[in-house]
Amino acid sequence: MKQEAPLQALAGYLPEGTFEQVIAYITQFKVHLTITRERQSVLGDYRHPYENKGHRISINGGLNKYAFLLTLLHEIAHLVTFIKYGHRVSAHGKEWKQEYGLILKEFVGKQYMPHDVEAAVRESLHNPAASSCADEALMRVLKQYDRRKENHYLVEQLPAGQLFRTKDGRVFRKGERVRKRFRCEEVPSGKVYLFSPVYEVELVSE
Numbered sequence: 001m002k003q004e005a006p007l008q009a010l011a012g013y014l015p016e017g018t019f020e021q022v023i024a025y026i027t028q029f030k031v032h033l034t035i036t037r038e039r040q041s042v043l044g045d046y047r048h049p050y051e052n053k054g055h056r057i058s059i060n061g062g063l064n065k066y067a068f069l070l071t072l073l074h075e076i077a078h079l080v081t082f083i084k085y086g087h088r089v090s091a092h093g094k095e096w097k098q099e100y101g102l103i104l105k106e107f108v109g110k111q112y113m114p115h116d117v118e119a120a121v122r123e124s125l126h127n128p129a130a131s132s133c134a135d136e137a138l139m140r141v142l143k144q145y146d147r148r149k150e151n152h153y154l155v156e157q158l159p160a161g162q163l164f165r166t167k168d169g170r171v172f173r174k175g176e177r178v179r180k181r182f183r184c185e186e187v188p189s190g191k192v193y194l195f196s197p198v199y200e201v202e203l204v205s206e
Contacts, residue, residue: 014072015065015112022069025076029083031055038062044071046078055079064145066117070138073103100128116141136180139198149200155182156197163187163204171204 007026011019013035026033036058044059057075059068077100081089089095104125108118120138128135143154155174158164162174164184172193175183181194195201 013059013061013063013065013068015069017110018069018107018112021106022072029055029076029079031057031076031079034058035061043067044075046075046082048079048082064142064147066113066145067142069107069112070104070121070142073107074100077103097128101125104128114145117145136196136198139196143198143200149202151203152200153203154197155184155195155199155201158201158203163206164201165204166201172201 007023010023010026010033014022025031032054034056038060042060043063044057047053047056049055057072057079059072059075061068063071077096078091080099080103081096084099085095104121107113108121108125112118113121117138120135120141124135124138140154153164155164158174160174160176163171164174165171171187172184172195173187174195175185175192177183177197178194181196183192184195185192
């Protein structure tokens, strides 16, 4: 389910004070912006022009305002990188990181974001991750501004052996940490998957 976003309605998804700067990018590049229902695997995406279609960006509408802003800026950085380099560079290579960093700098130091979010963003400027999901420190801070869901926690908050349910309804048992992720066993198949510590799941009672 996708929803076309009237430009003025976009203000309701963004932190106060950021609309004018964001809309300047949208109008400059004639972006076709779509706001979607929550998607499990992706927060946003950018598609370059083809067959007479212009630049297209879609963003999850369920994100909190700060996550929405950062995801949108992430995709705008892909757009700018495509304009400058086409397909000659990797999706999240140094060219994209440079463009994303330049765009982010326009939004820091202006009290658009809470102090903890701003601090995490400033830290991420040194080496932006391929997505805010991949930047665990930033993700951990952004999660604090989500609407609290009853009985939902981050994987790292659960005790070892705890059962939990993912968004697609599968049930897992939390295991030990392996480097940066947690080894979790699917019930009842016994298959093992690695979970990010900041992945949100629903607690399951035994």
